[in-house]
Amino acid sequence: MSNPNSNFPLTLKQCRVIREIMKKGTEKEASSSLNLSQSSVSRALSQAEQALQVDIFTRGWSGAEPTSAGEVVISSCNSILQAISDTERQLQSNVTTLLKLKTYVEWRHLLIIEAVVKVGSASVAAQTLGMTQPAVSKTLKEIENMVQQPLFSRARRGLIPQTAAKQLASLFLRISPVAQSLQQSLQSLPNELTGRLSVGMLSFSCQDIVPIAFASIFKQHSGIRLQAMQGPYHMLANALRQGEIDCFLGLMRKGPIHPELIELPLLPAQYALIARADHPIHNDAKTLNDLVNERWIVARHGTPIRDYFESLFHSIDNKPPIQALEMLTFASSEELVIHSDAIALLFYDDWNINKLTPRLKQIPIPLPKPECTIGITLHRERQSTIIQTFIEELKLTIIDKLKTQ
Incomplete structure (x- = not known):
């Protein structure tokens, strides 16, 4: 031998x-x-x-x-x-x-x-x-x-x-x-979808629909390894380009920063001004000018929501407030609003704005062109059955979610 x-x-x-x-x-x-x-x-x-x-x-x-x-x-x-x-x-x-x-x-x-x-x-x-x-x-x-x-x-x-x-x-x-x-x-592995689905999530985005879609996939395809992680846009974009993740979700931009990436819209949303429910701002503020001297909770620089925040103040010939608190997650931003006098610029789809916690309240000041879109960013050349299955599950999750409005 x-x-x-x-x-x-x-x-x-x-x-x-x-x-x-x-x-x-x-x-x-x-x-x-x-x-x-x-x-x-x-x-x-x-x-x-x-x-x-x-x-x-x-x-x-x-x-x-x-x-x-x-x-x-x-x-x-x-x-x-x-x-x-x-x-x-x-x-x-x-x-x-x-x-x-x-x-x-x-x-x-x-x-x-x-x-x-x-x-x-x-x-x-x-x-x-x-x-x-x-x-x-x-x-x-x-x-x-x-x-x-x-x-x-x-x-x-x-x-x-x-x-x-x-x-x-x-x-x-x-x-x-x-x-x-x-x-x-190895040969007796189930004849079903197998492999890895690694999903990135931009700050403030999709924390409610991704777990539901994951749960549905997990029930149907036990051979898929599911991963979700959060990070800023450039980090997730580079991770997607290098094959470290399969896609990422969040507010769509005016186009992805790399030509090999593509964006698909999933869910319409809108920007909203939020404060705690008993904040005097709800009665005192009538226009954006009344908010200039407030303390703000906003997303980090380089994000669509931060760009919109700064454009609001430019639209009334004011400089954006310098003393703004940057938060990385949606939940932490809402929690900070509840426990402070600060106000926040966030974005919500129709379901989430209608289900806003009673401790928070939308400030009744109309915003210019508040519409935005939550979408998914993919690699142009790396499509797979697993990714398409995930997208379909996301769409079904969104449909079911909107039915409960």
């Missing part, structure tokens, strides 16, 4: 690499943790994906993220490597020298020692495995160096396995079925 590892879809080194990439998030960090070159780690991952004919990781917001198939592979790798660690811990109790089993052991080591334990002879084991006796003896010596204790004692009737050899043979019998059944486990 020229290559004992050929009986297994993954080498144990590949298992270690896959687990470490999952733990550390990048191949670079995994290579440092494993004390391997980054090229060696990349090669091991590539060979594992070729052997299994699946993508194990995809590039994500925070680094390498497992695909649905990758989750199955990682689960198997974790089971195998945990069993090896447990065995090493048992063997460590017999010696004071630090063992190296979990770092260096490969299938050939365990396969050979199980065969020798079974037949009680290195020469017979060599014949059974299609190897030479010197190759078997050399491998046994390698294992002894890893566990720092004798594996066999010699007797007239052959080799008598010691405790360490029995534990290693038992280890092989436990983990080899896990490895050998991996490809079958």
Whole structure:
């Protein structure tokens, strides 16, 4: 048997690499943790994906993220490597020298020692495995160096396995079925949508409809990994361009900043001035000029809502207030309005403005051209069935939401 590892879809080194990439998030960090070159780690991952004919990781917001198939592979790798660690811990109790089993052991080591334990002879084991006796003896010596204790004692009737050899043979019998059944486990994945759906959300946008759409997808397609994260426009746009996310939602601009991105409208909305319900501004203010000296809660610079905020004051020949508090989330902005004398410029779709909490109230001052649109930004060349499914779920969520007005 020229290559004992050929009986297994993954080498144990590949298992270690896959687990470490999952733990550390990048191949670079995994290579440092494993004390391997980054090229060696990349090669091991590539060979594992070729052997299994699946993508194990995809590039994500925070680094390498497992695909649905990758989750199955990682689960198997974790089971195998945990069993090896447990065995090493048992063997460590017999010696004071630090063992190296979990770092260096490969299938050939365990396969050979199980065969020798079974037949009680290195020469017979060599014949059974299609190897030479010197190759078997050399491998046994390698294992002894890893566990720092004798594996066999010699007797007239052959080799008598010691405790360490029995534990290693038992280890092989436990983990080899896990490895050998991996490809079958991958082939038996449900015939449904699988993969990752990673959605970005601009500040102040879509926090109510995305979770509902996610819940519906999760019920129908358990093989999809769902992710949502919040961030500013330029960060999400770059993440989308680099494939770290699949799309992002928020107020539409006058066009995306990158030609490879496209925007699709989803839901009409409008800008609104909001204050706490008992704020005297509701009775005292009649025009925008009456709001010049108020304290404001607004979105950050570079956002459509901030541009609209500044245009309001330019429209009445006033400079925008300098002392404005920037908030990153819709919920925190509303909560701050409730607990302060500040007023906020926010935007709402028809449903949300009608369901405004009783502790808040819209200031009755008409705004010039308050209409805006919530939309989804996509990569022009990276459309997928998963993304289209998400868009359809968003549209259904919006329809159901508007029915309850």
